[in-house]
Amino acid sequence: MSLGARRGVGFDIAENILEQAKVTAAKANIVNCDFVAENILDIPDSYHQQFDFIFFTIGAITWFQDLEALFAKVAACLKADGVMLLHDFHPFMNMLPLPGEEDFDGKNLNRVSYSYFRTEPWIEDEGMSYMSETYASKEFTSFSHTMANIVTSIVQNNLKITKLKEFDYDIGLTDVYDKRGFSLSFLLISRKGGIH
Structure with a gap:
């Protein structure tokens, strides 16, 4: 490294x-x-307070229903003054239909199909198509989170947010919505130690 x-x-x-x-x-x-x-939530205590830097990227947090538990584990694993960097899809992306979905209309890219405040999980059985072609697979369950839920779950776990930037481009699913004025990805940096 x-x-x-x-x-x-x-x-x-x-x-x-x-x-x-x-x-x-x-x-x-x-x-x-x-x-x-x-499973990150089951990382053993032997990893607690062992890391200066923890990094999450592209769709990692969508697999966790309870973000408070996830960021509690992050805080436990970080050393004092350790940094967490989260670079992920913006929650707004969960409102947009993706190419291949029934609601997707390439001629109407301003169309919103899903609620920002969706609470029911996403259930998929077409494989991890961002890694390869779509294929039949076991069932995957993922979850939507609002930006407020993400930020609150972080700060409630003694992690001070030092930077939050939003971008108008996607970092992994599709480029069809890039540069159209939507928040599609974000970068968040936090430091262990709490709110000052």
């Missing part, structure tokens, strides 16, 4: 994602990184 990191650890519940991470690390000649198959 670069930037002076002595060691890195990647956690994911999905073995295939970990295999992909190992291949990517090998291609980048990264040798000081371990990959652990684990």
Whole structure:
């Protein structure tokens, strides 16, 4: 790993994602990184207060129904003054139909199809199409979160938000809505230590 990191650890519940991470690390000649198959909420206490930096990206938090529990685990694993970086889809993306969905209309890209405040989970069985072509798979359940829910869950876990930026481009699903005035992705940086 670069930037002076002595060691890195990647956690994911999905073995295939970990295999992909190992291949990517090998291609980048990264040798000081371990990959652990684990539900993040079940990370053992031996990892508590072990990390200076925790990074989430592209669709990671959508798999967690309870963000307070997720960010409590983040706070537990960070050292004092440790930093969490979250770069993800903006919650507004959950309102937009994606190419391939029944409601998608490429001629009307200003159409909103879903509620920003959706509470019911998303149920999918067409595989992880952002990684490859769509295919029949086991059922996946994901969850929508509002920006207020994300921010509140972070600050309630002794993590002070130091930066929040929104962008008008998507970072992983589709580029059809890019540069149309919608918030499509965001970058949030927080530091362990609470609100000042």
